[in-house]
Amino acid sequence: xxxxxxxxxxxxxxxxxxxxxxxxxxxxxxxxxxxxxxxxxxxxxxxxxxxxxxxxxxxxxxxxxxxxxxxxxxxxxxxxxxxxxxxxxxxxxxxxxxxxxxxxxxxxxxxxxxxxxxxxxxxxxxxxxxxxxxxxxxxxxxxxxxxxxxxxxxxxxxxxxxxxxxxxxxxxxxxxxxxxxxxxxxxxxxxxxxxxxxxxxxxxxxxxxxxxxxxxxxxxxxxxxxxxxxxxxxxxxxxxxxxxxxxxxxxxxxxxxxxxxxxxxxxxxxxxxxxxxxxxxxxx
Numbered sequence: 001x002x003x004x005x006x007x008x009x010x011x012x013x014x015x016x017x018x019x020x021x022x023x024x025x026x027x028x029x030x031x032x033x034x035x036x037x038x039x040x041x042x043x044x045x046x047x048x049x050x051x052x053x054x055x056x057x058x059x060x061x062x063x064x065x066x067x068x069x070x071x072x073x074x075x076x077x078x079x080x081x082x083x084x085x086x087x088x089x090x091x092x093x094x095x096x097x098x099x100x101x102x103x104x105x106x107x108x109x110x111x112x113x114x115x116x117x118x119x120x121x122x123x124x125x126x127x128x129x130x131x132x133x134x135x136x137x138x139x140x141x142x143x144x145x146x147x148x149x150x151x152x153x154x155x156x157x158x159x160x161x162x163x164x165x166x167x168x169x170x171x172x173x174x175x176x177x178x179x180x181x182x183x184x185x186x187x188x189x190x191x192x193x194x195x196x197x198x199x200x201x202x203x204x205x206x207x208x209x210x211x212x213x214x215x216x217x218x219x220x221x222x223x224x225x226x227x228x229x230x231x232x233x234x235x236x237x238x239x240x241x242x243x244x245x246x247x248x249x250x251x252x253x254x255x256x257x258x259x260x261x262x263x264x265x266x267x268x269x270x271x272x273x274x275x276x277x278x279x280x281x282x283x284x
Contacts, residue, residue, distance in 0.1 A: 007260030076110025136165025147174035201239030
């Protein structure tokens with residue numbers, strides 16, 4: 001019996017949704033994560049018919065949804081004047097994901113301040129509590145993707161919400177590339193909140209304030225060339241994530257859910273994802 005289920009962020013393949021899902025099926029994945037903010041699966045495009053078509057494509061390829069990516073970009077939920085619209089849009093995505101049968105949505109919320117008394121901390125708390133409670137009422141979880149802060153900072157923030165609907169999507173490469181924290185340590189700190197994980201690898205080139213990195217994300221997206229001065233995403237097994245130790249840590253905390261392969265860069269994502277799945281299978 002497998003330790004974990006294997007997923008793929010199908011947008012990694014950079015084709016239309018149907019083709020992406022067919023590729024994931026051909027690679028032997030158990031499930032897929034898909035981006036539902038812009039493009040083909042944007043909320044405004046998810047009519048009753050489109051939703052039915054998406055469900056049929058997944059069913060025809062024997063794939064389930066590991067998670068829905070509901071990341072609205074920008075500064076996450078760190079700006080009070082943007083949050084009413086962002087929260088409303090996020091709720092729409094929750095409703096669509098519920099129709100599709102998804103249980104987990106993932107997002108970046110912005111950089112959590114170290115100062116728990118500052119206004120930005122309170123702004124983020126309010127937005128995340130609202131979304132977490134909305135998801136929880138539907139039996140779903142909104143999972144914050146790890147990255148811009150240490151694991152203990154994220155845990156403290158989640159503890160402060162008192163809401164089971166807000167959880168963690170643990171990305172080990174983000175800890176290595178940006179935060180310079182051991183993903184194994186992070187797994188044990190966040191063990192009560194992890195509901196989904198990414199399988200991604202990378203290296204840190206130059207250590208800097210994570211706020212700078214995430215401001216680059218907010219301004220220019222993942223294609224922003226400035227970020228290459230600070231970190232590099234690599235094919236799985238070629239970076240500094242110790243996957244033997246990482247997977248053992250997940251086993252130790254009793255996590256046996258999805259390892260969802262994410263490949264945001266690279267000239268041949270199909271080959272990179274295939275290699276990643278083979279590496280993960282060899283360790284299961």
